[in-house]
Amino acid sequence: MATPDTILEIDLDAIAANWRSLRARLKLGCEAAAVVKADAYGVGMAHVAPRLWRAGCRLFFVADVGEGLALRRLLPDARIAILNGFEAKAGREFARGRLIPVLNHLRQIKDWRKASRGNPAILHVDTGMARLGLPPTEAARLGTDPSLLDGVALAGVMSHLTTAWNRAAKVNRTQLDAFRVLLKSLPPAPASLASSSGIFLGPAYHFDFVRPGAALYGANPLPGHTNPMKQAIKLKAKILQDRNIDKGQTVGYDGTFRVRRSSRVATLAMGYADGWLRTAGNRASVGIGDKRAPIVGRISMDLITVDITDIDPKLTRPGAYVDLLDDRYGVDDFATDAGTIAYEVLTQLGGKHHRVYRGVIHA
Numbered sequence: 001m002a003t004p005d006t007i008l009e010i011d012l013d014a015i016a017a018n019w020r021s022l023r024a025r026l027k028l029g030c031e032a033a034a035v036v037k038a039d040a041y042g043v044g045m046a047h048v049a050p051r052l053w054r055a056g057c058r059l060f061f062v063a064d065v066g067e068g069l070a071l072r073r074l075l076p077d078a079r080i081a082i083l084n085g086f087e088a089k090a091g092r093e094f095a096r097g098r099l100i101p102v103l104n105h106l107r108q109i110k111d112w113r114k115a116s117r118g119n120p121a122i123l124h125v126d127t128g129m130a131r132l133g134l135p136p137t138e139a140a141r142l143g144t145d146p147s148l149l150d151g152v153a154l155a156g157v158m159s160h161l162t163t164a165w166n167r168a169a170k171v172n173r174t175q176l177d178a179f180r181v182l183l184k185s186l187p188p189a190p191a192s193l194a195s196s197s198g199i200f201l202g203p204a205y206h207f208d209f210v211r212p213g214a215a216l217y218g219a220n221p222l223p224g225h226t227n228p229m230k231q232a233i234k235l236k237a238k239i240l241q242d243r244n245i246d247k248g249q250t251v252g253y254d255g256t257f258r259v260r261r262s263s264r265v266a267t268l269a270m271g272y273a274d275g276w277l278r279t280a281g282n283r284a285s286v287g288i289g290d291k292r293a294p295i296v297g298r299i300s301m302d303l304i305t306v307d308i309t310d311i312d313p314k315l316t317r318p319g320a321y322v323d324l325l326d327d328r329y330g331v332d333d334f335a336t337d338a339g340t341i342a343y344e345v346l347t348q349l350g351g352k353h354h355r356v357y358r359g360v361i362h363a
């Protein structure tokens with residue numbers, strides 16, 4: 001039987017442990033939600049959400065209605081909030097899925113008042129992100145005319161930090177102060193400001209619930225510092241060919257890498273179509289045994305070439321697997337080498353890999 005080209009191993013116990021360790025950092029009475037949008041950051045919502053539910057998580061955030069309905073099928077009793085908001089056309093789906101819209105502007109509030117039938121909604125106020133959420137002028141109107149919220153069962157008021165991963169950024173404090181002022185002008189409701197990194201800014205940022213996503217999946221909420229989270233995914237790719245290359249020859253498209261000595265190169269069954277970002281060519285490396293082998297030349301659509309001159313040939317025969325992500329070289333390490341962030345690495349991995357879930361709940 002054919003062996004898989006790549007194996008993506010997802011440790012659900014590590015994800016649950018990450019959720020619990022974030023929860024343990026919260027001030028008393030603060031609830032830890034979980035953000036599982038984009039198929040749980042590419043990791044697989046169908047596996048992650050039930051595991052987090054079993055760990056005790058009761059409030060989940062996804063981006064859109066389709067994700068919300070899919071999650072409702074998995075978790076009949078969870079509270080499920082939709083970050084992208086509400087549109088009048090979606091009233092039926094929201095009712096059917098008992099979905100909680102995150103209302104981002106006055107129009108959505110108006111439409112929700114007509115459609116809600118008393119069901120809860122979360123209000124999103126913008127404190128500096130300028131992306132989603134009521135801009136300051138709209139939030140001020142709610143303050144001066146509370147009747148605009150008549151009939152809205154407020155399950156929360158939230159805002160989102162722009163630079164929470166950088167403790168030194170003054171904007172964190174500015175947003176915190178702005179959020180506090182807004183809360184005073186709005187009807188009382190559970191408040192939420194922090195996602196993964198914001199939790200580490202301390203209890204002043206915790207309010208009543210927090211919304212971590214990336215850190216659950218092992219991404220470092222404190223880039224530049226030791227990662228407090230457990231690595232949750234491992235990725236292996238198969239060697240398709242190993243070969244000798246003469247001194248002076250180049251490897252791959254555009255000949256961007258020229259070998260300075262006679263070398264050995266292995267070609268792996270993984271490329272940018274599988275999420276191994278092309279920008280990591282000539283920069284990242286893979287693990288073979290306890291050594292690292294640099295990626296040489298451009299990353300191709302389905303292939304990567306690595307320099308294995310210094311690696312034990314017994315470990316590099318066709319059919320052997322090498323480590324692309326593991327406990328020693330995680331999503332943040334590859335992200336740094338590829339010039340991006342762990343969020344993009346996770347969500348680009350895609351559906352092609354042979355997946356193995358560890359810590360699966362058996363009914």
Ligand SMILES: *Cc1c(COP(=O)(O)O)cnc(C)c1O
Nearest residue numbers: 035160195196211212213214215
């Ligand atoms: C994606 C998202 C989160 C989760 O953020 P992480 O940095 O992944 O923890 C929280 N809140 C909002 C509004 C989001 O869009």
